[in-house]
Every structure is written in C-alpha cells, then in structure tokens.
Amino acid sequence: xxxxxxxxxxxxxxxxxxxxxxxxxxxxxxxxxxxxxxxxxxxxxxxxxxxxxxxxxxxxxxxxxxxxxxxxxxxxxxxxxxxxxxxxxxxxxxxxxxxxxxxxxxxxxxxxxxxxxxxxxxxxxxxxxxxxxxxxxxxxxxxxxxxxxxxxxxxxxxxxxxxxxxxxxxxxxxxxxxxxxxxxxxxxxxxxxxxxxxxxxxxxxxxxxxxxxxxxxxxxxxxxxxxxxxx
Amino acid sequence: xxxxxxxxxxxxxxxxxxxxxxxxxxxxxxxxxxxxxxxxxxxxxxxxxxxxxxxxxxxxxxxxxxxxxxxxxxxxxxxxxxxxxxxxxxxxxxxxxxxxxxxxxxxxxxxxxxxxxxxxxxxxxxxxxxxxxxxxxxxxxxxxxxxxxxxxxxxxxxxxxxxxxxxxxxxxxxxxxxxxxxxxxxxxxxxxxxxxxxxxxxxxxxxxxxxxxxxxxxxxxxxxxxxxxxx
Numbered sequence: 001x002x003x004x005x006x007x008x009x010x011x012x013x014x015x016x017x018x019x020x021x022x023x024x025x026x027x028x029x030x031x032x033x034x035x036x037x038x039x040x041x042x043x044x045x046x047x048x049x050x051x052x053x054x055x056x057x058x059x060x061x062x063x064x065x066x067x068x069x070x071x072x073x074x075x076x077x078x079x080x081x082x083x084x085x086x087x088x089x090x091x092x093x094x095x096x097x098x099x100x101x102x103x104x105x106x107x108x109x110x111x112x113x114x115x116x117x118x119x120x121x122x123x124x125x126x127x128x129x130x131x132x133x134x135x136x137x138x139x140x141x142x143x144x145x146x147x148x149x150x151x152x153x154x155x156x157x158x159x160x161x162x163x164x165x166x167x168x169x170x171x172x173x174x175x176x177x178x179x180x181x182x183x184x185x186x187x188x189x190x191x192x193x194x195x196x197x198x199x200x201x202x203x204x205x206x207x208x209x210x211x212x213x214x215x216x217x218x219x220x221x222x223x224x225x226x227x228x229x230x231x
Numbered sequence: 232x233x234x235x236x237x238x239x240x241x242x243x244x245x246x247x248x249x250x251x252x253x254x255x256x257x258x259x260x261x262x263x264x265x266x267x268x269x270x271x272x273x274x275x276x277x278x279x280x281x282x283x284x285x286x287x288x289x290x291x292x293x294x295x296x297x298x299x300x301x302x303x304x305x306x307x308x309x310x311x312x313x314x315x316x317x318x319x320x321x322x323x324x325x326x327x328x329x330x331x332x333x334x335x336x337x338x339x340x341x342x343x344x345x346x347x348x349x350x351x352x353x354x355x356x357x358x359x360x361x362x363x364x365x366x367x368x369x370x371x372x373x374x375x376x377x378x379x380x381x382x383x384x385x386x387x388x389x390x391x392x393x394x395x396x397x398x399x400x401x402x403x404x405x406x407x408x409x410x411x412x413x414x415x416x417x418x419x420x421x422x423x424x425x426x427x428x429x430x431x432x433x434x435x436x437x438x439x440x441x442x443x444x445x446x447x448x449x450x451x452x453x454x455x456x457x458x459x460x461x462x
Binding site: 041147 | 272273274300301302303305306324326357358359360361362365378380381382384385387388389390391403405406409410411436
C-alpha cells in the first residue's frame with residue numbers, strides 16, 4: 001500500500017532510501033560482492049531465470065539470494081534447492097523492496113557467513129513493473145525482465161523501469177511463435193529511451209540465450225579474480 | 232512512486248481515498264451506471280479484453296472507458312477505435328489509479344455527455360498486481376485478469392488482488408498448450424482465499440470464454456431495463 005505524495009515528502013522518502021542503498025552498496029564493495037537487483041512484472045520468469053543461473057554458476061561463483069515477496073516463501077524454497085543461502089523478505093502490503101528491507105538480508109548474510117567469501121548477491125524484487133525501479137537497494141546493476149507475452153508496448157507504457165535498466169532480458173522467447181509480437185520492435189521501443197542497455201532474449205525453458213546472460217553476469221563481477229580462486 | 236508508512240498515515244490515506252470512492256459511486260448510482268475496475272499485471276490482456284468487449288456490447292449498451300496509464304495514450308487510442316468515449320488518465324509515477332484521478336474522468340463524462348444515458352463505465356487500471364487492489368475508485372465490482380503465462384502461484388503470492396476480486400478472468404488460454412500450467416490449479420489457489428469469486432477462462436485472441444464474460448457483465452448491470460431501451 002502506498003500513495004503519491006507532495007513533492008517534499010516524496011523527496012525525503014527517496015532520499016532516505018538512497019542513503020540506505022549507498023550504505024548497502026558500501027558493504028558489498030568492502031566485501032567484493034557484486035549485487036544485481038532483478039525486477040519484472042509478476043510471472044515474467046525471474047525465479048526460473050535464477051534457478052537456471054544458480055544451476056549454471058553456483059559451482060564457479062559463491063552466490064547468495066535475497067528474495068522479496070509480498071507473502072509466502074514459495075520462490076525462496078525453489079531457490080534453496082540449489083544449495084545457496086536464500087534470505088526471504090516478506091514485504092507485506094508493500095509492492096517493492098526498499099534499501100532497509102535489503103539491509104535485513106545483508107545482516108543475515110553477515111551473521112551466518114563470512115560475506116567476503118561471496119561473489120554475487122542476486123536480489124529478486126517483488127513482481128511489479130512500476131515502483132521497484134525507483135527504490136535502489138544497493139545494487140551495482142539493475143536487471144529488468146520483460147516476458148515476450150507482455151507485448152511490444154510495455155517499454156513505452158512503463159518507462160522508468162526501462163530507462164533505469166542496465167540489462168534487459170526478454171524472457172519466454174520459446175513462446176514467440178505463438179504470439180503476435182516482434183522482439184525487434186520490443187528492442188527498438190526500449191532503445192528509444194535507453195540507447196545503451198544490454199538486451200538479451202532468453203528462454204529459461206529451452207535454454208536459449210542463457211549462455212549470453214551468464215557471460216554478462218561474469219563480466220560485471222567486481223572482483224573477477226576472487227571467482228577464479230573458487231574455481 | 233510510493234512507500235509504506237506508519238499506520239496512522241496509511242489509515243488516513245486509505246480513508247481519504249475511500250471517501251472519494253464512495254462519492255464517485257454515489258454519482259454512478261444516481262445515473263444508473265455500473266462501474267467495473269479492471270486490474271492485472273502489465274501485459275495480461277486488459278486492453279485486448281476491452282477491445283473485444285466494446286466490439287460485442289457497445290451497440291447494446293452505452294459504454295464509456297476511463298483508461299489509466301503511467302504515460303502515453305496508446306491504450307486509449309486503441310479503444311477509441313470502437314466509437315466510445317475514452318477518458319485517458321496519466322498517473323505519472325503513481326502505480327495505480329485512485330478515486331481522485333477517476334473523479335477527473337467522471338467530471339469529463341458529465342461535462343461532455345448526459346451521464347444518465349450510459350449503462351457501463353469500464354475503468355482500466357495501471358498494470359500492477361499489488362496496489363490497485365487497495366485503492367477503490369467507486370466501482371461496483373473488481374475484475375482481476377491473470378494471464379495463463381504468469382503461472383499457478385500468483386494468487387498465493389499476490390493475495391490482496393485475488394481476495395478482493397469479484398470476477399477473475401484467466402486470460403490467454405490459447406497459450407495453455409505451450410505452458411507447464413494447469414488452469415484448475417490456478418482456480419484452486421484462488422478459491423483458497425476467495426471461495427465465491429466468479430472464474431472465467433478466456434482468450435481474447437481466439438474468442439474462447441468471451442460469451443460467458445459478456446453474460447456476466449450484463450448480469451451485473453444496475454439498471455438492466457435501461458439497456459433494453461437502447462436495444
């Protein structure tokens with residue numbers, strides 16, 4: 001639950017959130033951890049993408065997940081199957097993670113593990129194409145997922161998410177033959193407002209594009225040498 | 232943009248919104264207009280459903296649309312093709328319509344037309360499975376759309392929307408053969424928290440289920456006799 005407010009209150013809220021995000025990022029930097037904030041509409045396939053990512057990379061990289069959901073630990077339970085620490089945060093009526101909630105996950109990581117041993121923290125945000133884009137949580141990169149099934153016009157209609165994204169994954173491309181959409185038009189709509197974003201079409205189901213995504217992940221590590229030590 | 236607040240502020244906000252919603256509904260009741268608030272994730276097919284609904288019912292019923300989007304009039308333009316009044320509301324950074332925004336649409340309806348001549352106002356909310364469910368706009372029924380592509384677990388993970396819905400449309404069922412989902416499990420998950428909700432599986436693309444939806448719409452008219460006069 002939330003509301004649009006007068007400008008002063010809005011600035012204060014975003015300012016407080018930003019201060020918390022900067023604090024979280026300072027911890028990640030100190031420990032040599034790269035953090036991604038993964039966002040999309042509900043059901044665009046964030047958790048399926050994380051399952052495939054953990055299956056492919058969790059031997060090579062030491063990964064933890066901070067899993068945001070309004071309620072339930074359904075997604076967290078799916079990801080725990082991959083043998084990595086998953087810190088579940090229930091946001092209740094809030095439609096996005098904020099930096100304070102993510103600080104709670106970081107606190108658990110620090111209490112239960114040696115955080116300097118980790119390479120990557122994947123934050124899975126609440127499914128929402130609007131508000132998560134405005135609340136930084138301390139990430140080094142924002143990953144937006146857009147399902148092929150959502151249509152070509154979404155980047156134009158929900159601009160903030162697509163302006164803010166460092167990497168856009170167009171998901172469920174195995175369904176494209178059954179849809180009236182053109183991935184190139186989606187890409188063109190995104191590039192209108194964010195010319196330099198990395199765009200990777202993927203299907204977690206049939207595996208297409210995932211190697212490109214894994215390579216991108218590895219190319220963004222703060223501390224590539226640390227992962228070589230694990231390997 | 233929004234945030235979760237302390238309880239007192241939250242209660243004030245929802246209270247102010249509710250007062251506005253009651254005011255809007257009193258206008259609709261006075262004019263004999265039925266109002267539906269149509270909500271879903273981005274890209275679940277609300278606009279496609281409205282296109283089919285206007286094509287099927289706009290001869291028989293006098294319909295207006297209040298169209299909420301963060302930005303652009305893309306959806307409003309699609310619906311204007313059907314020859315009905317469409318009042319576009321851009322919510323800017325807000326992730327939902329509130330009763331004050333919808334009052335703006337009602338004001339335009341009243342200025343430009345004789346509102347008592349209308350049977351039905353369809354409000355298309357911003358694509359978001361979280362917050363629109365908490366902000367009444369003066370509707371007589373809440374319609375939630377859930378795309379088959381979003382997966383079986385969404386009712387459990389985004390409970391408020393599914394608790395509040397009077398009618399749930401499971402959309403894009405033409406894609407079910409290509410998905411690993413079971414519509415009966417979606418229905419069972421919804422009924423766990425809302426045993427009496429009407430559930431209608433539909434495909435705007437191939438037309439399946441739409442007649443059931445049109446009959447449901449007509450069964451909810453405040454003033455069925457008025458529509459007989461138009462016919």
